[in-house]
Amino acid sequence: MPQFDRRVPEGDNRERLICAECGFVAYENPKIVVGSVVAHDGRVLLCRRAIEPRRGFWTLPAGYMENGETVAEGAAREAWEEAQVRIAIDGILAVFSISRLGQVQVIFRARFAADSADPPYAAGPESLEVGLFAWDDIPWPEIAFPSVHWALNAWRDLGDAPLGVPAGNPPDDARGTQRLGETAPGLTAPGLTAPGLTAL
Amino acid sequence: MPQFDRRVPEGDNRERLICAECGFVAYENPKIVVGSVVAHDGRVLLCRRAIEPRRGFWTLPAGYMENGETVAEGAAREAWEEAQVRIAIDGILAVFSISRLGQVQVIFRARFAADSADPPYAAGPESLEVGLFAWDDIPWPEIAFPSVHWALNAWRDLGDAPLGVPAGNPPDDARGTQRLGETAPGLTAPGLTAPGLTAL
Numbered sequence: 001m002p003q004f005d006r007r008v009p010e011g012d013n014r015e016r017l018i019c020a021e022c023g024f025v026a027y028e029n030p031k032i033v034v035g036s037v038v039a040h041d042g043r044v045l046l047c048r049r050a051i052e053p054r055r056g057f058w059t060l061p062a063g064y065m066e067n068g069e070t071v072a073e074g075a076a077r078e079a080w081e082e083a084q085v086r087i088a089i090d091g092i093l094a095v096f097s098i099s100r101l102g103q104v105q106v107i108f109r110a111r112f113a114a115d116s117a118d119p120p121y122a123a124g125p126e127s128l129e130v131g132l133f134a135w136d137d138i139p140w141p142e143i144a145f146p147s148v149h150w151a152l153n154a155w156r157d158l159g160d161a162p163l164g165v166p167a168g169n170p171p172d173d174a175r176g177t178q179r180l181g182e183t184a185p186g187l188t189a190p191g192l193t194a195p196g197l198t199a200l
Numbered sequence: 201m202p203q204f205d206r207r208v209p210e211g212d213n214r215e216r217l218i219c220a221e222c223g224f225v226a227y228e229n230p231k232i233v234v235g236s237v238v239a240h241d242g243r244v245l246l247c248r249r250a251i252e253p254r255r256g257f258w259t260l261p262a263g264y265m266e267n268g269e270t271v272a273e274g275a276a277r278e279a280w281e282e283a284q285v286r287i288a289i290d291g292i293l294a295v296f297s298i299s300r301l302g303q304v305q306v307i308f309r310a311r312f313a314a315d316s317a318d319p320p321y322a323a324g325p326e327s328l329e330v331g332l333f334a335w336d337d338i339p340w341p342e343i344a345f346p347s348v349h350w351a352l353n354a355w356r357d358l359g360d361a362p363l364g365v366p367a368g369n370p371p372d373d374a375r376g377t378q379r380l381g382e383t384a385p386g387l388t389a390p391g392l393t394a395p396g397l398t399a400l
Contacts, residue, residue, distance in 0.1 A: 011325075013281075014266065030265050031229045032304055065230050066214065070297035070375050071304055081213075091365055092295060095306065097270035104232055104271055104306070106295065125211075163365050165291055175270050 028102070034074035035062020036108040037155040038087050040119060043132040044152065047082045049144055050128045057144035060151060061085070062107070063126075071106045079110070083130045084122040086113040094154045094167035096147050098176035107151045109163060146173065146180055228302070234274035235262020236308040237355040238287050240319060243332040244352065247282045249344055250328045257344035260307070260351060261285070263326075271306045279310070283330045284322040286313040294354045294367035296347050298376035307351045309363060346373065346380055 003020040017026040037060060038045040046058045061082040065074040072089050079087045087110040096105040112119035123130045133139070135156060143149055154167035169176055204217040209225050217226040237260060238245040246258045261282040265274040272289050279287045287310040296305040312319035323330045333339070335356060343349055354367035369376055 027264075028267055029231050030267055032232055064227075065304070067228055067230055067302035068299055070299055070369070071295065072297070073299075073375075095271065095292060095295070097272070099268055099270055099273075102267035104265070104304075106304070165363050166366060169270070175273075 030102040030104055032065040032071070032074075033062055033103055033105040034065045034071050034108075035060045035078055035105065035151075036075045036087060036089065036110040037093060037151055038079060038083075038085060038110045038112065039155070040112050040132055041117075043134050044138070044155065045079075045083055045085065045121065045130065045132055046138070047123070047127040048129045048131075049126070050123075051126050054144035056128065057142050058139050059144040059148050060107070062105070065106075072108065075106070075108045075110070080124070082124045082127050084120070084124055087111065088113045091163040092166045093158070093163065094151050096150060096167075096169055096176060098147060100175075100177045100179075103176075105147055105151075107147075107154075109155060109158070143180075146178065147176075230302040230304055232265040232271070232274075233262055233303055233305040234265045234271050234308075235260045235278055235305065235351075236275045236287060236289065236310040237293060237351055238279060238283075238285060238310045238312065239355070240312050240332055241317075243334050244338070244355065245279075245283055245285065245321065245330065245332055246338070247323070247327040248329045248331075249326070250323075251326050254344035256328065257342050258339050259344040259348050262305070262307070265306075272308065275306070275308045275310070280324070282324045282327050284320070284324055287311065288313045291363040292366045293358070293363065294351050296350060296367075296369055296376060298347065300375075300377045300379075303376075305347055305351075307347075307354075309355060309358070343380075346378065347376075 004017040004026060005020050006015045007018055008015050009018060009025050017028065018024070045061060047061055048058050049055050061079040063078045063082070065071065069077065075089065076087055079085045090109040090111070092106060093109040094107040096107070098105065114120065121130050138152065150167065150170060203220040204226060205220050206215045206217055208215050209218060217228065218224070245261060247261055248258050249255050261279040263278045263282070265271065269277065275289065276287055279285045290309040290311070292306060293309040294307040296307070298305065314320065321330050338352065350367065350370060
């Protein structure tokens with residue numbers, strides 16, 4: 001493998017990874033996660049992760065956006081891949097910045113495209129299981145990431161109201177620097193107001 | 201330089217660039233552009249580009265988000281770098297997907313942080329010049345990108361109203377696949393409703 005040095009390219013103002021052999025600049029930029037809170041009859045769709053990080057914990061259908069798609073197309077693709085659900089997207093529910101990970105999350109509010117009282121869903125290859133949960137039945141202690149709490153709270157706060165300004169990070173983690181579990185055991189993790197949450 | 205092959209890694213479902221020597225997977229994901237419509241006294245701040253692409257054309261202060269910052273911090277940094285302006289951010293005005301370029305744009309509504317009738321601004325290293333333009337004085341034929349039109353129109357449509365649901369792509373370019381100039385000469389480019397626009 002070629003060696004990459006970390007230095008400031010000409011005309012730039014910050015260090016980049018530069019190939020010592022050919023001068024190629026390997027820019028590292030934040031990645032976009034697209035996902036959705038998919039609701040049906042007051043219940044929300046959650047997926048239990050079959051992959052690391054946080055294997056076995058519950059998350060929204062969401063994942064890295066791919067080149068060549070729009071944010072909405074990416075969210076729909078993730079709902080299909082992880083929960084085998086075709087979704088109808090309402091609009092943007094939240095935009096979160098997770099500066100710790102170099103990540104921006106665009107989370108949509110959505111419903112099942114199928115007009116059915118009992119719409120189909122199933123675990124895709126990256127999920128162990130998939131379920132529709134009433135608010136009080138959400139497995140709060142087993143939620144995978146802080147931003148899942150944030151998105152669920154934003155969805156709950158909105159109720160049946162039309163979408164408005166997207167939710168952002170909670171004030172006590174405005175830059176997205178905290179992990180679940182960085183608070184003392186028994187305390188509610190910062191920014192997480194969901195009932196029943198215990199710090200992991 | 202090592203050779204990168206394009207094939208589907210194990211457990212994935214699409215082709216990636218993979219180093220033939222060591223198996224390193226070089227994921228290519230969309231990049232995030234952060235920027236803002238900075239208004240003062242009904243006029244908007246535009247920068248004439250000193251760099252390619254579209255050198256010499258006018259754009260919003262905007263650029264690629266960097267790791268370790270939030271979307272709002274990135275937009276504020278770009279306003280400083282390109283127009284030497286400290287901004288106060290109101291909130292998200294628009295989220296655009298430019299699937300042609302693998303790009304998501306998060307555009308804020310902002311004002312000058314300085315509480316002054318005549319706030320300072322100046323061309324940064326990536327700008328030839330910077331100006332505040334009344335709507336009718338915007339150099340429409342010399343706008344750099346379709347999304348600058350979209351953002352300015354979203355700003356104009358909103359007027360003094362509070363921010364709501366972010367604007368998205370216009371319906372006639374919902375996936376962000378069109379360039380300026382892909383319509384016949386003399387016609388208004390698709391999705392561009394600004395006055396005086398001629399296709400480039």
